[in-house]
Amino acid sequence: DGGITQSPKYLFRKEGQNVTLSCEQNLNHDAMYWYRQDPGQGLRLIYYSQIVNDFQKGDIAEGYSVSREKKESFPLTVTSAQKNPTAFYLCASSIGDTRGDEQFFGPGTRLTVL
């Protein structure tokens, strides 16, 4: 079964701690993305990567970092510099070689910072 997995589904951390959210895809997609969703709001782009070892900042990258060492994996680190880290985080991927190709989303990780 091809798809995107995100783990864990729920994550709790103390304020001031860095935390890394996992995202893995076996769709053989080149492009991967991280979004954040807050209550009553749409998805906002944090970082995206078109290819291995390359990534670009999205609209709200401050306080976050990513890496893309493998095609299948695009982990997101929420650092202590992120002022409001509590949110629902969504990872997505797309083929990346066609204009307008759809993005496929993982199930999401709900991060709560106490």
Next chain:
Amino acid sequence: DQQVKQNSPSLSVQEGRISILNCDYTNSMFDYFLWYKKYPAEGPTFLISISSIKDKNEDGRFTVFLNKSAKHLSLHIVPSQPGDSAVYFCAASAQGRQGAQKLVFGQGTRLTINP
């Protein structure tokens, strides 16, 4: 600056009737539009898309209409079914390059289908 707006936070429709969800955008560079459906605590799933060279795209019960001059698109669902109850997001991307597409999402509209 909200480039993609869904001005109705919620919509309630009778089962079997038509559901119409609306979306407005401000960036004239957007040339590709998508609708996603999302259930609580899950990732969004792709529904339907439309390129700016078209004004209508249909897929089964779902039809998306694009009015470029008004910078407005709408999603029609007919007939509406209870399983359609979810939050619907419209999204837009700008032309330019292949590869990773930066999508800009609206705030979402919660659709409730009443039996």
